[in-house]
Amino acid sequence: MQEAVLPHKGLPPVVRMRDIVKMFGSFVAVRSAAIEIGRGEIHALVGENGAGKSTLMNILYGLLERTSGAIEVFGQDVHFSNPRQAIGYGIGMVHQHFKLAPSFTVAENIILGSEPLTTYQRIDRVRAERETRELSQRFGLNLDPRAIVGTLPVGLRQRVEILKALYRQAEILILDEPTAVLTPQETRELFATMRSLAEGGHSIIFITHKLREVIEVSDRISIMRHGEVVDTIDNDNVTAQQIAGHMVGRSVLLRVEKSVARPTTEVLLKVDGLTALGDRGERAVDDLSLEVRAGEIVGLAGVQGNGQDELVECIAGLRRPVEGNVAICGTGLGPKPSDNRDAGLAYIPADRGGVGLSLESSIWENMTIGHLPQFSRFGVFAIGKARDRAKQLIACFDVRGGEVEKPAKSLSGGNQQKVQLARELTRPAARLIIAEQPSQGVDIGAIESIHRTLVEMRDAGRGVFVVSADLDEIMSISDRVLVMYRGRIVANLLAAETDTEEVGRYMGGLDGEPFGPSAGDTGKGLADGA
Amino acid sequence: MDFDILNSAVRIATPLIFAAMGGVVTYQAGMLNIALDGFMIVAAFTAIATAYLTGSLTIALIGAIVASVLLAALMAVFNIRLRANIFIAGTAIIFLGNSLTALLLKGVLGQDGVFTSDRIPNFPVIRVPVVDGIPVLGALLSGHTILVYVAYLSVPLVAWSLYRTRWGLRLRVVGEAPEAAAAVGIDVDKIKFQAMLISGLFCGFAGAYLSLAYVTLFAREMTAERGLIALAAIFFARGNPYRTALVAVLFGGATALSVRLPQVTGLAPQLLQLIPYVVTVLALVIVGWRTTRARNRYGAWRFDLG
Numbered sequence: 001m002q003e004a005v006l007p008h009k010g011l012p013p014v015v016r017m018r019d020i021v022k023m024f025g026s027f028v029a030v031r032s033a034a035i036e037i038g039r040g041e042i043h044a045l046v047g048e049n050g051a052g053k054s055t056l057m058n059i060l061y062g063l064l065e066r067t068s069g070a071i072e073v074f075g076q077d078v079h080f081s082n083p084r085q086a087i088g089y090g091i092g093m094v095h096q097h098f099k100l101a102p103s104f105t106v107a108e109n110i111i112l113g114s115e116p117l118t119t120y121q122r123i124d125r126v127r128a129e130r131e132t133r134e135l136s137q138r139f140g141l142n143l144d145p146r147a148i149v150g151t152l153p154v155g156l157r158q159r160v161e162i163l164k165a166l167y168r169q170a171e172i173l174i175l176d177e178p179t180a181v182l183t184p185q186e187t188r189e190l191f192a193t194m195r196s197l198a199e200g201g202h203s204i205i206f207i208t209h210k211l212r213e214v215i216e217v218s219d220r221i222s223i224m225r226h227g228e229v230v231d232t233i234d235n236d237n238v239t240a241q242q243i244a245g246h247m248v249g250r251s252v253l254l255r256v257e258k259s260v261a262r263p264t265t266e267v268l269l270k271v272d273g274l275t276a277l278g279d280r281g282e283r284a285v286d287d288l289s290l291e292v293r294a295g296e297i298v299g300l301a302g303v304q305g306n307g308q309d310e311l312v313e314c315i316a317g318l319r320r321p322v323e324g325n326v327a328i329c330g331t332g333l334g335p336k337p338s339d340n341r342d343a344g345l346a347y348i349p350a351d352r353g354g355v356g357l358s359l360e361s362s363i364w365e366n367m368t369i370g371h372l373p374q375f376s377r378f379g380v381f382a383i384g385k386a387r388d389r390a391k392q393l394i395a396c397f398d399v400r401g402g403e404v405e406k407p408a409k410s411l412s413g414g415n416q417q418k419v420q421l422a423r424e425l426t427r428p429a430a431r432l433i434i435a436e437q438p439s440q441g442v443d444i445g446a447i448e449s450i451h452r453t454l455v456e457m458r459d460a461g462r463g464v465f466v467v468s469a470d471l472d473e474i475m476s477i478s479d480r481v482l483v484m485y486r487g488r489i490v491a492n493l494l495a496a497e498t499d500t501e502e503v504g505r506y507m508g509g510l511d512g513e514p515f516g517p518s519a520g521d522t523g524k525g526l527a528d529g530a
Numbered sequence: 531m532d533f534d535i536l537n538s539a540v541r542i543a544t545p546l547i548f549a550a551m552g553g554v555v556t557y558q559a560g561m562l563n564i565a566l567d568g569f570m571i572v573a574a575f576t577a578i579a580t581a582y583l584t585g586s587l588t589i590a591l592i593g594a595i596v597a598s599v600l601l602a603a604l605m606a607v608f609n610i611r612l613r614a615n616i617f618i619a620g621t622a623i624i625f626l627g628n629s630l631t632a633l634l635l636k637g638v639l640g641q642d643g644v645f646t647s648d649r650i651p652n653f654p655v656i657r658v659p660v661v662d663g664i665p666v667l668g669a670l671l672s673g674h675t676i677l678v679y680v681a682y683l684s685v686p687l688v689a690w691s692l693y694r695t696r697w698g699l700r701l702r703v704v705g706e707a708p709e710a711a712a713a714v715g716i717d718v719d720k721i722k723f724q725a726m727l728i729s730g731l732f733c734g735f736a737g738a739y740l741s742l743a744y745v746t747l748f749a750r751e752m753t754a755e756r757g758l759i760a761l762a763a764i765f766f767a768r769g770n771p772y773r774t775a776l777v778a779v780l781f782g783g784a785t786a787l788s789v790r791l792p793q794v795t796g797l798a799p800q801l802l803q804l805i806p807y808v809v810t811v812l813a814l815v816i817v818g819w820r821t822t823r824a825r826n827r828y829g830a831w832r833f834d835l836g
Contacts, residue, residue, distance in 0.1 A: 084715030099713035101703045112703055113714030115696045122694050164714070 011039045012075060014172055014203050015060065020069035022055055022227075029055045031227040033069075037172065042194055042204045044214040044235075047224030048247055048443045053207045054096075056224070057174045060205075061093040062086035073172070084113075092165025093174040098157050102150030106143050107132040110164050135163055141193060154305070155186035162193070173197065174205045179213055183303050184471070184504030191217045209247075210472065211240035223247055247444065256448075258455045261479035263296035267330075268344065268432040268463035269315065274324035276310045284310035286487035287324070292432065297454060297464040299478030299495070301503050304469045307487035309350075312436055312467055316340060316347045318355075329431055341370070346430035348420050350437035350467075352413070356420045359409035363399070364390035366408050367423045393422040398449060414446025421453055433457055436467045451477050471500055471507070483507055533669035535786045540670060540678060543782025545570070545736040545744060547681045549760035550774045551688045552732030557769045558692055559725035560705035564620035565605050566757030568627030569730050573598035573737025575631040578748040579638060581650045590742060595734030601627065602730025606723045632750050639748075646747035653677065653743045677739045682775075684732070689771040701725060733757075759810050766813045777813065784809045 015037040022030040030052040037043050047053045058064040060071065062080030071078050073089045080086045083093070100109050107128045116124040116131065132145035141159040149160060158178060165173055175194075179187045194204050194217060206218060214221055215238060222232040223246040231246055269292040278284035284307040292298045302308055313319035315326055317337035326333045331343035341347070349355040357366050368375065368386040375382045387404050394402040397418045401411055408416055417438065424430060435454060439447040454477060458464050468474050474481060481498060483491040483506035491506040549566045556563035576597035581590035601623060608619035639645045653675035662672040692698040704711045704721045712718050736756070741748045759781060760774075767773030785806040792799035 082715060083713060087715055093713075095713065099707070099710040101707040101710045103706060104699075104703065108699060108703075109710070112699065112711070113716050115699065117696060121696050123696055123699055168714075 013037055013072075014039050014074055015205075016070075016072040017056070017060065018070045020056060020059060020071070021067045022052075022059060022064060023067045028227055030059070030066075033224070033227065033229045035222050035229050035232070037203050037205060038220075039203055040198050040201050041219040042198050042206055042217055044206045044208060044218035044221045045224065046207075046209060046211065046214055046221060046243060046247060048209065048445075051224040051247070052227040053224050054176055055227075056229075057093065057176065057205060057207060060086065061091055061174060063093075087168050087170070090169060090171040091174065092168060092170025092172070094158065094161040094165060094176065094178060096177040096180060098161055100149050100157060100160060102148070104149060105145065106147050106149060106152075106160055107145035109149050109160055110135070110145075110167050112164075114168055131167070132163070135167055139163070139166060139193070140196065154181045154303070155183070155189070158182070158186075158190065159193075171201070172203045172205070174207070176207045177209075178206070179208065179210060181304060181469070183508040184500065185508040187213065211243050212472070214243065215240060244444070256451045256455060256476050258477075259459070261296045261458065263293040263479070264461070266294040267291050268294050268328065269434075269465060270325075270327040271311075271315065272325045272327075274311070274314060274321050274326060276307075276314050276319055276321040278307070278310055284487055285314065285321070288484075288488055289324075290482060290489055292463040292465045294431070294461050294463050295458060296479045297458050297466060297477055299474035299481045300465065300467040300484055301471055301474045301481055301507055302469075302484035303507055306484050308436075308467050308484055310487075311484070312347075312349075312434060315434060316345065316349070341427070342429060344429050344431040346424035346427060346433045348417070348424055348433070348435040348438060350440060352416050352420060352441075353409075357408045357416060359416075360407055362405050363394070363402055363408055363411070363419060364404040366419055367393055370423060370427065393426065397422040397453075412443070412446075413441035414443050414450075417442050417446065417450060421450065425453070425457060431462050433462055433464045434467070435464065437469060438466060439468070439470065439473055447473075471503060475500055475503070533666055535783075535790050536666065536669040537673060538789065539779065539783040539786040540674065541744060541782075542785045543779045544674075544678045544681045545739050545756055546760050546763065546778040546781060547685065547775050548732050548736035548739060549757050550763050550778050551681075551684050551771060552729035552736070553757070553760050553764045554688060554769055554771050554774055555692075555701070555725045555732075556729045557764050558705045559701050559722050560708065561609070561616055561722060561725065562620075562761075563605075563726065563729055564617065564758070564761065565602075565623035565627075566729070566733055566736075566760060567753045567755060568605075568620070568623035568625075568757075569598040569601050569733030570737040570740065570753045570757060571627040571631050571751065572601050573734045574741035574752060575634060575737075575748055577738035578645065578650065578741040578746075579634070581742055582639070582645075582647055585649065585651060587651055587653060587742065591735075591738050594738035595731055598734035598737060599727055599730040602726050602733070605730075606726040610719050610722050610726070628751050631748075635748065635750065644747055644749045650742070650746050652746060675739075675743045677735060677743050680735065681739070684735075685771050685775045692771065697721075697724075759806070762810045762814055765817050781806055781809055 013036040015035070017033065017035045020030055020033045021028070033052065033056055035045070035056070045053050045057070055064060059066045062083045062085050065081055073091065078089060101112070107125070110132050111123070111128045116127040118124045129145040132143070136143045136159070141163060143156060143159055143163065149157060152160070162173070178190060182190060194206070198204055208214060215235060218235050220232060221235055221238065221243065222229050223243060224230065225247060271288060271290045274285055274288045275283060276285040286307070288311065300308060310319060314321045315328070317333060317340040328340055329344035334340060334343070353359050364387045367390040372381070375386045390404045394404065399411065399415050399418045399422070401415060402419070408419060411419065425433065433454065438450050438454070442450065454464050454466065466474065466477055475495060478495045481491070481493045481495050481503055482489050483503055485506065491503070493503065549570060552569070553563055553566055573594035577590045577594035580593035581587060584590065605619055605623050608614040608622070609616045635641050635645055655673055655675060656679070658672040662668045692702060700711060700716050701721050704716065704718050708718045711721070740752060760778065763774050763777035763781065766777050788802045788805035791797065791802045
């Protein structure tokens with residue numbers, strides 16, 4: 001491994017970016033950033049959300065134009081104004097949200113934009129499929145060229161994206177948060193692919209904020225903070241805490257400090273034999289049972305798309321189950337979503353902009369909705385009172401940049417999340433808190449405070465149900481971990497007695513048959529309830 | 531004589547097929563082009579005015595196409611360059627088309643509602659040898675003007691362009707996943723612009739057919755919402771050119787029937803003229819029913835939170 005660590009030494013860099021500045025209006029997204037990428041290295045680019053990682057790489061890929069600065073690729077000065085030019089210089093990018101056309105085949109997606117042709121501008125399908133097959137075999141990324149992309153699992157879709165870049169002879173690959181949607185097993189396969197590509201002379205820029213992965217796979221690490229590359233270090237005896245410290249400029253707690261949970265016997269959420277269908281009619285939730293008790297934080301792990309969204313929507317009353325029951329604080333589901341809220345539900349949805357908040361409305365309006373009776377005087381809305389309360393909540397929940405009259409969209413992701421929390425958690429009736437992807441798009445500082453709030457809620461005797469695609473988050477905050485796979489709970493584990501490796505195996509469905517709640521003896525709540 | 535109804539069904543479907551092919555191209559490029567009627571009315575007027583002034587059908591046809599494509603270019607500038615909402619831009623284009631032609635009808639041709647003239651030449655009817663003598667086939671395939679054949683032959687041409695060529699693949703990807711197209715360096719706006727111009731081209735044919743071949747006159751708002759009916763056919767067929775054309779032909783058949791039935795049955799023609807529109811509404815009901823059933827069959831539904 002030692003000689004593979006720094007294969008780029010002695011060779012000129014393939015990419016050299018200097019003094020890069022990017023302004024959006026008066027907002028400085030990237031200020032004076034500099035980075036060098038060596039040939040055949042895996043170069044991690046880490047930083048908090050909003051640190052400028054993606055912006056910097058979008059500039060390199062020609063999606064954004066720099067305001068000033070200089071870029072050299074293979075020793076030549078370049079200025080890309082569109083991706084096509086970057087592709088011409090051997091740069092490829094795999095975006096966090098895949099840029100694929102779902103109803104088209106693998107081969108069609110791969111050749112798109114560089115199609116092999118026969119006469120009359122017709123697409124040479126035979127050649128397209130043959131070249132796709134050859135390419136996938138050469139790089140050990142097996143794919144059926146005729147498969148429809150929309151039917152493939154996420155890991156394979158990512159392969160399509162990587163092959164798309166390789167088909168265009170990319171030598172420099174930018175991977176933007178590539179592991180965000182993968183299981184630990186898929187992640188390992190991706191890392192193996194990255195290593196073999198690097199050994200073959202490809203340079204890989206790996207944008208991420210998962211520090212464990214950075215240490216596992218990269219040769220060098222560049223850390224961005226507030227639009228600057230604050231440091232580039234060799235991955236040699238570096239710890240995650242050190243990198244995290246660089247990222248936020250102070251040392252942070254990656255694990256949530258909390259005492260041992262003392263769940264009571266009171267069941268706040270009881271899901272019993274629930275079956276629900278997804279938007280395409282598939283059995284997204286399949287005869288699922290679970291319980292959340294007062295005084296515990298239950299984390300629901302699972303790769304996205306295994307029925308978590310549908311489960312949460314059923315509990316929130318936004319989707320009607322076909323079978324089974326949901327009881328919140330002993331009350332069954334009502335016909336309206338507000339019935340469940342009256343029964344004791346506080347819901348922090350993942351889709352802040354769509355479900356959780358009205359981004360165009362002001363912060364005080366967002367904080368007040370759902371609390372209206374409290375501000376009604378003889379049927380007239382007491383606006384002043386609602387504003388005053390919003391001011392208090394802004395201070396209390398530390399909503400940065402929060403002015404009551406400003407629209408919610410003026411806030412950063414983390415602060416929008418705090419607005420949601422403030423509204424939901426201050427409802428007196430709320431005893432069961434469902435937090436969906438609570439730290440998605442939230443910077444590290446805010447994650448800490450959000451997690452602390454959830455732990456406080458637990459300690460105050462409420463029940464907390466956290467659904468997250470981020471396994472690190474699940475592991476650090478939960479007292480008990482449930483794993484969802486293909487619509488079922490396949491594991492029920494005490495957080496203190498398990499590790500990411502074990503949970504990851506269940507997430508990938510490797511342990512075969514799902515088992516019913518009664519088999520989950522390690523869980524305090526589930527076994528009794530069944 | 532009994533098969534006349536087939537012959538008229540083919541002719542009635544012709545402008546619908548032209549308009550629908552224009553709409554299919556924009557539909558596949560991800561644009562709901564409601565301005566088809568606006569393109570068509572301008573083309574219909576240009577065709578008859580040019581034919582009246584020059585006496586040449588060829589020049590009239592070219593003029594109709596140029597006028598329609600120019601209007602489509604205006605629509606594309608509104609919607610694609612200036613990012614105007616396609617519904618608002620489309621509505622504006624329809625108003626513009628209808629009002630401008632009504633104004634020019636008065637200003638240039640000096641007529642108020644309808645214009646026609648003996649000086650306007652007719653498209654010759656083509657009798658296909660051999661086929662012409664065969665009972666049903668003859669009525670279907672023979673005895674039409676050149677534009678009818680162009681319309682029906684344009685269907686496989688559109689299908690081939692969409693599903694076999696590089697341009698078609700790119701256009702369909704632009705329609706389904708524009709960000710995927712942009713990511714590989716395809717100029718999304720350029721493709722959408724082209725699709726809109728092609729929509730204009732087809733509507734140019736449709737308009738010229740309406741005023742010079744289907745009838746030889748121009749009347750205000752003579753497209754009679756054929757553009758919207760074409761859109762209904764496109765939705766019913768989910769943008770597939772062959773199925774879209776088939777729906778257009780069925781609609782043509784229904785219209786032909788509504789013309790013939792009063793003569794046969796003695797029922798009120800006003801009532802029977804509803805048939806084509808009832809067919810359109812039914813088609814859309816089926817589309818809607820098909821999509822809701824896909825949800826309801828499994829019992830899954832969502833509250834509309836928007």
